[in-house]
Amino acid sequence: MTRENTTPTTRRLRVMQSFGAPRPTTNPYIHMLDESLAKEPGIEHLRFDYKRALLGKYDVLHFHWPETLLGGTTRPKRLVRALLASALLLRLRWGKVTVVRTVHNVELPSGISRWERWFLQGVEDHTSYRIALNQHSASFGQRSCVIPHGHYIDWFAGVPPVEAEDDTLGFVGLIRQYKGVESLIGAFKGTLESLPDTILRICGNPTSELMRQEVESLAREDSRIILDLRYLSEEAFATAIMGMRGVVLPYRFMHNSGAVLAALSLGRPVLVPDNEMNRDLASEVGPGWIHHFSDDLTPGDVIAFREAVSALPVEPPRLGARGWADAGRRHAEAYATASRRRA
Numbered sequence: 265m266t267r268e269n270t271t272p273t274t275r276r277l278r279v280m281q282s283f284g285a286p287r288p289t290t291n292p293y294i295h296m297l298d299e300s301l302a303k304e305p306g307i308e309h310l311r312f313d314y315k316r317a318l319l320g321k322y323d324v325l326h327f328h329w330p331e332t333l334l335g336g337t338t339r340p341k342r343l344v345r346a347l348l349a350s351a352l353l354l355r356l357r358w359g360k361v362t363v364v365r366t367v368h369n370v371e372l373p374s375g376i377s378r379w380e381r382w383f384l385q386g387v388e389d390h391t392s393y394r395i396a397l398n399q400h401s402a403s404f405g406q407r408s409c410v411i412p413h414g415h416y417i418d419w420f421a422g423v424p425p426v427e428a429e430d431d432t433l434g435f436v437g438l439i440r441q442y443k444g445v446e447s448l449i450g451a452f453k454g455t456l457e458s459l460p461d462t463i464l465r466i467c468g469n470p471t472s473e474l475m476r477q478e479v480e481s482l483a484r485e486d487s488r489i490i491l492d493l494r495y496l497s498e499e500a501f502a503t504a505i506m507g508m509r510g511v512v513l514p515y516r517f518m519h520n521s522g523a524v525l526a527a528l529s530l531g532r533p534v535l536v537p538d539n540e541m542n543r544d545l546a547s548e549v550g551p552g553w554i555h556h557f558s559d560d561l562t563p564g565d566v567i568a569f570r571e572a573v574s575a576l577p578v579e580p581p582r583l584g585a586r587g588w589a590d591a592g593r594r595h596a597e598a599y600a601t602a603s604r605r606r607a
Contacts, residue, residue, distance in 0.1 A: 278322040279599050280310040282330060292419050292498065293522055294328070300414075300592030307596045314348050318355055324599045325356070327365040330387045331373050334380055349383050356390045362603050363387070366395040366411075370519050393602030395595070397520040400540050407605070411594045413520055415583040416529035423499050426506040428532070433570060434465035434508040436501060437523045439475055439493070444514035447561050449482045449489060451514070454563030456486070459570055467492040467504040505530045510573035514561045518542065528553055528581045535569040548585070552577030 279301070286295045301309040310322060312333075317325070333349055336342035356363055365387065372384055394408040433452075439445050445466060452464045466483065470476035470493055483489040496504065505511060511527040512535045518524075519541065527534045528549055536542045538556035546554035555572055557565040 276306065276308045277324060277596075277599050277603060278308045278310060279324040279326060280312055280317060280322045282312050282325065282327045282333065284312050288497075289495075291522070292416060292526075293413065296414055296416075296419060296588050297591065297595070300588040301595060303589070304592040304596045306593075307599060314352070318348070318351055322361065323603055324362045324364055326595075326599070327363065327387055327391070329368060330365075330384055331376070331380065334383065346379060346383075353383065353386045353390070356386075362392055362599075363390045364393045364395065364599065364602050365391045367397065368520060393598065393605065395598055398541050398544065400544075409594070409598050409601070411591055411598065412586050413522060413525055414588045414591045415586040416522075416526045417583065418588070419498070420502045420526075420530055423502040423506075426503050428509045428576070429463070429507055430509060430574075431459075431461050432463045432465060432508050433510050433512055433566070433573075434467060434504065435512055435514070436467045436496070436504045436508075436527075437513075439466070439468050439470040439479060441471075441475065442516050444516050444561065445479060446482060447516075448512055448514040448566075449479070449486075451561045451563050451566050452489065453482075453486045455566050455570075456488070458563075458567050460488075462488060462570055464489045465492065465504065465508065466490070467496060467501075469493065469495045501526070502530055505532055508532060510535060510555075510569055512561075512566070512569065513537075514557075524554075525583070525586070528583060531576065531580060533569075533573050533576070535565065549581035549583065550577070550579055552579075553581045 281298070281301070283290070283294050283298070286298055298311070301307065310316065316322070334345055336345050355361070372381060376384070392407065396408055396410045397413045399410050435445055435448055437443070449464070449466070455462065466479065466489065470479060476493055479493065480491065483491050492504070505527050510533045513521060513523055515521070515537055518537050518539065521536070524534050524536060524545065533553050533555060535555045535557060538558045542554060542556060555569050
């Protein structure tokens, strides 16, 4: 009598993300990660919903920006979300779910309530494995790995190409306090004598009315500054970048920036703060693509950048190590490692 092969089939890990179905306004990082994980054969990719998160069966919960589970447009909605988030922490405390977190930001968000801080600290306390986006934030020993932020080449592939305007620099993206748009305007105004014909375009939506008023007031004093202060669709975002000779990102603190990779993916050089992460990225992508400034941005930094980007580099930026298919595979490996170490 012949015995049948009874070798058990390895069960796929059920991995729930902390995001739901991506919407048109969702961060492109989430769109691309969602797509790559859905194609990954080693896991069962689950999008977040509270019914499944609280009552369903899954092995791993992967947080990205956990604060997005909070908030709400009305007080009742905020209360409901607070109760659900509290219940989720209890599930994580008493259940057998492995918690993984991608370190998108190294500090807690500013301006949050005491309860929000408690929730975010609770997520941190339950996290057993971390994914860093660069080696400089991977300070978690054996309980972490590095998976670099993927490129945007495929994401913007359908946007019609636009030639760069010879004498145009710019900033593109949400205008937040820490991004230093005010300092960029101030530094640019100091270049009038050296760059009388250069245009500075500021494109993006301010996150507050006060920020909008401040940017408009500062820019009003220099006719070379052109403002486009609105929400930009992905096509408008890409078109704005391609229309610039170089992109200036005058962040007061830069840990990981999708805007840098977006500009590089669209073939435009960037001026960014001088730090370890950006120096590593400059070595990775090749000469001529990443330029640095130290401390506060100065008129001299802007002038030097304008001169440097008068001609684009001959070789395109090297972004081959940041493909999303590879990112999906590496995430699946990270989930498997995290689950084994928790067992």
